[in-house]
């Protein structure tokens with residue numbers, strides 16, 4: 286069954302006709318060609334496909350495209366503003382949290398959602414928040430450091446920024 290959806294992706298309004306069974310991940314990668322969002326497991330285990338949906342980090346491989354109707358989606362391509370990487374992206378680079386990079390967009394998206402909550406987290410809390418993400422390369426320590434760095438100077442109630 287074909288369905289029409291209207292949604293916003295990285296600030297741009299989009300109207301698409303999709304198959305009712307298509308996942309948001311398929312739409313993002315195959316129709317919109319935003320291939321920064323990765324497909325790892327395809328079954329909700331690895332976190333590589335994570336995107337922001339109305340500000341919440343969600344596995345797009347488990348999310349039907351029809352559910353995206355009327356929603357605001359942000360992929361890793363939408364985090365930089367005016368050509369400048371976000372605070373989270375910069376922290377991943379400065380802390381050496383990227384090796385092959387396959388997992389990185391998912392981690393960065395989840396870290397961006399954490400940043401928007403506007404407060405710092407302990408190591409344990411960061412580990413809990415990242416529990417849905419797998420990385421085969423880094424051993425996680427630098428990723429945890431990067432996430433903590435990206436949350437530095439965030440004050441409760443102010444919301445995050447992308448500077």
Ligand code: FES
Nearest residue numbers: 325326327332346
């Ligand atoms: S591809 Fe979605 S969680 Fe692995």
Ligand code: FES
Nearest residue numbers: 385388420421422
């Ligand atoms: S950097 Fe390679 S899987 Fe994480």
